Amino acid sequence: MREIVTIQVGGFANFIGSHFWNFQDELLGLAGDPxxxxxxxxxxxxMxxxxxxxxxxxxxxxxxxRxxxxxxxxSLGSMSSHGTLYDHNPPVPSHVVTWPGNVSTHLSxxxxxxxxxxxxxxxxxxxLAPMDGINSGKNDCESEIQDKDIVESLENGxxxxxxxxxxxxxPQSLYELNGLWMDAQDFNNYGIGMDVFSEGLRGEEMNERLRFFVEECDHIQGIQFVVDDSGGFSSVAADFLENIADEYTNTPILLYTVRGPESYMNRRSRRQTMASDLHDAISFSRLSSFCKLIVPIGLPLLGRSKVSSYxxxxxxxxxxxxxVYAAALHSISLPFRMETLGPAMDSCYVSGAVDVYGLIQMLAGQARQNIVATLDAVMPAPSLTGKQVEQSLLGSLHPFTPEIAEDVEDLQEVESLTIHGAFGSGGYRASVSEVEDTVHAAYENATTKPLFxxxxxAHCPLPIPLPFPSIFGNLVGQHGELLGSPVMGGRPSRGSLDVHSIPMAARLRSTTAILPFLENRLGNLQRFGIARGASGTELLRSWGFAKDELEDTAERLSKMIMTLDPHSQSSSDSD
Known part of the structure; x- marks a missing residue:
């Protein structure tokens, strides 16, 4: 067994995680549905x-x-922090023996x-209490109406x-940070979360929960870590990662730093923009130092990007x-859990299995350490032989990573591409070998292609569970096929009642296209935090950063840039 333990830290990370686990639950249910x-x-x-x-x-x-x-x-809403499987009713004392006066109880x-x-x-x-299936037709009708009500209530509530x-x-999975008396809007920078992990027993409690899952693994292949890095949770995650790196030295960590579009909407004033830029530099530098592979995810305007064409x-x-981001993470993680089959079976169902360590070593290429990878995806994926240029499968992959360069020719680029549930030219599900042949032919005829x-x-597409949002346009068919004309009489946005599954394609790339992302963080740190008279010096000092720490941070970013581009003039020295 090659187990993976998943960690989700922060609000948006847990939103992504909720969809991700819904996909897995749906796969389990469909596999057992006669x-x-x-x-x-x-x-x-x-699984x-x-x-x-x-x-x-x-x-x-x-x-x-796990x-x-x-x-x-x-943040758990109506769910208990002990989950739903185990009854947990903490004892409530009937009286307080050390207090002779009256006692009042306040419950929210x-x-x-x-x-x-x-x-x-x-x-x-x-x-739990099955009944005879009487009037099954009526029950089915009521269920269908109920499903429509459910979808509508989720969209609005x-x-x-x-x-x-x-x-x-x-019960060991859901951990709440007790004692943080602030709104999520105020927990919005790296400095404000710096002591959260170490205060009280929080750090030890989080480590104990991770230890519970790791120690029961036969042979853990890695840790899949998703963090909302738009605010204070990035420093909580950094402290957590530092402990993990010390305790599980040989366990590779695949880190996704995620943020939703709403996190970009809070940068109204010049000071807020400066604080956000400094947070981005500090957060990325520290998080990347405790993992083997870091993948920044989150576009400022996802709904208006090329990703959202359909x-x-x-x-x-x-x-x-x-x-959308959860669908891409599902696709990228498929190779980690593909069964290894005989040669005759591979061409039928799955091909290209790789573990977390193998993926990291692959993307590391020529000794690139602490790799920063970009994530590209298309949702839903077009057929293998789309006649329109914008519908070709490889050409339709668009970045989920912000601030990257497009149309960059990198002779050392390495990628890991996952395609599942793709359609062939006749509207049928393409076989694994057909997908492989099409991709290989596309690269042979391409003017630019990666080094490796x-x-x-995988033959299996992405299932769309009932609580999935209604985000598909009216050019998406029931099985995720792209239609030539809009669905007649349909709603402008379609959800799980209309679309049952979709083909997906996603890839991770180690590429110089990430250079603008890195250079922006280094430049902002130098301009606002290190240069003489920098306007962000006091802010960084209030976060607990001395000048020598900032210079070390800048040096770390500079080395990452130089590794990707040896001819870069980037330096940690301020002008």
């Missing part, structure tokens, strides 16, 4: 890589994500379950990432944007 789509029957994905087996005190078998989720106290009203969570609860109760989560979590996204809704490209292919 009436389900046959394409999901032979997935040849080892034990991400999940653990266990049982409750009552002896009921459980199958839960996950540690960290967020604010109160718990958050009510929305329609979706209510439907999950009712379904579970029905499974998601507040917490748990509002649309269909997954059971282990999508209808509302940037102000984390529920929408996180779904690893291709992973």
């Amino acid at each position: 009436n389900g789509d046959p394409i999901f029957k032979n997935q040849h994905l080892d 034990d890589v991400l999940y653990r087996t266990g049982e409750t005190l009552q002896g009921i078998a459980t199958y839960t994500p 996950l540690v989720s960290v967020n604010f106290q109160g 009203e718990p958050h009510k379950k929305n329609l979706f969570l209510q439907s999950l609860y009712e379904e579970e109760q029905e499974n 998601v507040q917490f990432w748990t509002d649309f989560s269909k997954v059971h979590y282990h 999508l209808c996204l509302e940037d102000e809704k984390p529920y929408h944007c996180s779904a 490209s690893h291709l992973s292919v």
Whole structure:
């Protein structure tokens, strides 16, 4: 067994995680559904890589994500921090023996379950006490109406990432940062979160939860770490990562730093923009120093980017944007859990399995350490032989990483490309070998191509679970096929009731296209934090950074730039 432990830190990271685990739960359900789509029957994905087996005190078998989720106290909505599988009713003392006076109790009203969570609860109760299927036609009709109500309520009412989560979590998975008496809007820079991990028992409690999952692994292949780095959670994650690097020295860490479009909307004044720029430089430099591979994700205007050619996204809704990023992370992680099959079976279902360590070594290329990779994806992926240029599969991949250069020719570029559920020219699901032949032919005829490209292919598409947002445009068909004309009489945005699965393509690249991203962070740190009379010096001092620490940070960024571009004139010295 080659297990992966997943860590999610911060609000947007947990929104992404909620969609990610919904995809996994949907795959598990479809694989076991006798009436389900046959394409999901032979997935040849080892879900034990991400999940653990266990049982409750009552002896009921459980199958839960190997996950540690960290967020604010109160961020779980109607869900208990102990999850939903285990009854946990802490004892409440009937009286206080050390106080002779009157005692009053103040309790806040718990958050009510929305329609979706209510439907999950009712379904579970029905499974516990099954009834004879009388009037099944009527029940099906009521269920269909209920599904429409559920989809509408989620579109208009998601507040917490748990509002649309269909997954059971282990009691060790959900960790709330108690005692932070501030709004998420105020927890908005690296400095404000610097002491959070070390205060009280938080750091030890988070380490204990991770240790619980790691120690039961037979042979852990890596840690998949997702952090919302737009505010104070980046420093919480950095301290957590530092502990992980010390305790699990030989365990590779694949770090995704994510942020939603709303985090870019808060930069109104010049001072706020400067503070954000300094935060970005400090956050990226420290986070990247504790992992082998870091992937920055999050466009300022996702809904207006080329990524959204066939999508209808509302940037102000984390529920929408996180779904797109989660789909890409699902695709990129497929090679880590592909089953290794014989040569005759590979061409039928999956091909190109690789573990976390192998991916990192591949992208590292010529001794590039602490690799910064870009993420590109297309959702949904066009057919292998799209007649229009903008519909060709490789040409439709667009960056999910911000501030990168386009159309860069990098002779040392290395990539890992994953394609699954792709359609062939006749509107049927293409075989694995057909996908491989098409991609290889495309690169042979290309004027520019990477130094090395690893291709992973799966026959199984991305399933669209019920709580997925209605973000597909009316040119997307039921199985994710791209239509020549809009769906007649359909809604402008389509969700899980209209689109049941989609083909996906995503890739990670080690490329010089990331240079503007790195140079912007180095330049802002020099201009606002290090140069003589810099306007951000006092702010950085209030965050706890002395001048020598800032110079070390700049030197680290400069080395990353020089590694990618040896001819770069970047230097940590200020002008």
